[in-house]
Amino acid sequence: MTNSEDPLQNKIHLHGEVIELFDDGNITFAKIKFREAIYQIKSSKLKRVHLGDFVNIESILNLDSIEENFNN
Numbered sequence: 001m002t003n004s005e006d007p008l009q010n011k012i013h014l015h016g017e018v019i020e021l022f023d024d025g026n027i028t029f030a031k032i033k034f035r036e037a038i039y040q041i042k043s044s045k046l047k048r049v050h051l052g053d054f055v056n057i058e059s060i061l062n063l064d065s066i067e068e069n070f071n072n
Contacts, residue, residue, distance in 0.1 A: 014032075014034055014039070014056070014057040015034070015054065015055070015056050015057075016032040016033050016034040016035075016039070016054070016055060016057070017032065017033045017052065017053070017054050017055075018030050018031070018032055018049050018050065018051055018052065018053045018054075018055060019031050019032065019033045019038070019051065019052075020051070021046075021049065021050070021051055026044050027042050027043070027044055028042065028043060028044065028045075028046035028047055028049070029041075029042045030042070030043075030046050030049060032055060032057070041057070
């Protein structure tokens, strides 16, 4: 099975807590704390999250942006 045939190959599954949140027009920016890292993402599909919410993120790696900040 090639990577393109494997539906899990191009997906990420993350569970984390929303710790910062703001809107800029149609785009919502969220900083989400995961177990070992904090990812800052932005997506037009995050309209119904609140600070302190726990979220599950499943993506086909099509987030507008993702930044990694590793805890030292």
